[in-house]
Amino acid sequence: MEHTISEETRFVNALLLYLSTIIAYNKDMETITITKNTSPIASWITDKINNLQEKDKITILLPGGRSIIPVLKELKKTALPWKKLHFFLADERCVPQDHPDSNYKALREHFFLSLIEEGKIAQGNIHPYTHIQDTPHTALENYIKDFCAICDKPDISILGAGEDGHIASLFPHHPSIMDDSPYYISVTDAPKPPPIRISASKTLLESSTYCLVLFLGEAKREALRRFLSPDTTVRDCPAKLCLQTDNPAIATDQTDILQ
Numbered sequence: 001m002e003h004t005i006s007e008e009t010r011f012v013n014a015l016l017l018y019l020s021t022i023i024a025y026n027k028d029m030e031t032i033t034i035t036k037n038t039s040p041i042a043s044w045i046t047d048k049i050n051n052l053q054e055k056d057k058i059t060i061l062l063p064g065g066r067s068i069i070p071v072l073k074e075l076k077k078t079a080l081p082w083k084k085l086h087f088f089l090a091d092e093r094c095v096p097q098d099h100p101d102s103n104y105k106a107l108r109e110h111f112f113l114s115l116i117e118e119g120k121i122a123q124g125n126i127h128p129y130t131h132i133q134d135t136p137h138t139a140l141e142n143y144i145k146d147f148c149a150i151c152d153k154p155d156i157s158i159l160g161a162g163e164d165g166h167i168a169s170l171f172p173h174h175p176s177i178m179d180d181s182p183y184y185i186s187v188t189d190a191p192k193p194p195p196i197r198i199s200a201s202k203t204l205l206e207s208s209t210y211c212l213v214l215f216l217g218e219a220k221r222e223a224l225r226r227f228l229s230p231d232t233t234v235r236d237c238p239a240k241l242c243l244q245t246d247n248p249a250i251a252t253d254q255t256d257i258l259q
């Protein structure tokens with residue numbers, strides 16, 4: 001009898017997982033295809049910000065990594081309601097803000113610094129994570145407080161997919177992608193160095209009004225294949241959590257895979 005119940009349970013679980021994958025996969029997803037430069041991505045971000053004009057504050061999560069940099073270089077030339085925008089990090093490596101590994105350092109050099117210098121945005125609209133070596137838990141709590149003082153969910157999350165399909169610091173089949181904390185989480189054994197990081201949680205990213213994942217460059221082909229496959233789950237390919245949001249989108253230059 002016990003055997004029959006567990007068989008049934010397994011069957012129902014498998015069916016639910018399959019249905020949720022199909023539902024998520026069939027949700028309308030915008031696809032931005034890149035042929036020459038990343039300006040279509042900057043235009044997508046501009047459109048979404050314009051859709052949210054009614055709001056007093058618009059919260060944008062930015063990723064670390066190289067793919068986002070040319071996009072932000074385009075975006076900073078655009079006329080936007082800059083003073084309403086609040087930027088948080090989708091994830092950060094637990095290093096000082098001027099360390100070469102810091103995601104904030106790269107974003108500051110290529111994006112924030114010139115916006116501040118031109119008077120478009122105040123430093124208070126930029127929300128870097130401050131790592132505290134001796135009390136990392138307090139540092140994480142401070143960042144969650146900082147986020148909650150501005151909003152309860154991201155308006156726009158922009159994420160860069162890694163070669164393995166990770167986004168932010170949520171990695172395939174890793175405790176980080178199973179953690180359903182509401183805001184940010186700490187990651188102490190990330191498979192991608194450096195191992196100690198903080199990350200927006202799966203739950204927080206899934207609550208985004210708009211969510212865009214970048215798959216740029218040949219190195220992201222396998223990740224894009226995994227993302228598009230109806231047979232993979234969010235645990236296999238964390239980038240797929242984008243499909244659980246109200247308005248999912250991807251951008252890629254690997255257009256042949258889409259056919």
Ligand SMILES: O=C(O)[C@H](O)[C@@H](O)[C@H](O)[C@H](O)COP(=O)(O)O
Nearest residue numbers: 063064065066067160161162168
């Ligand atoms: O801190 C990190 O490592 C990142 O936030 C990570 O999630 C990154 O965004 C992707 O790995 C894409 O990186 P690239 O754009 O450099 O490929």
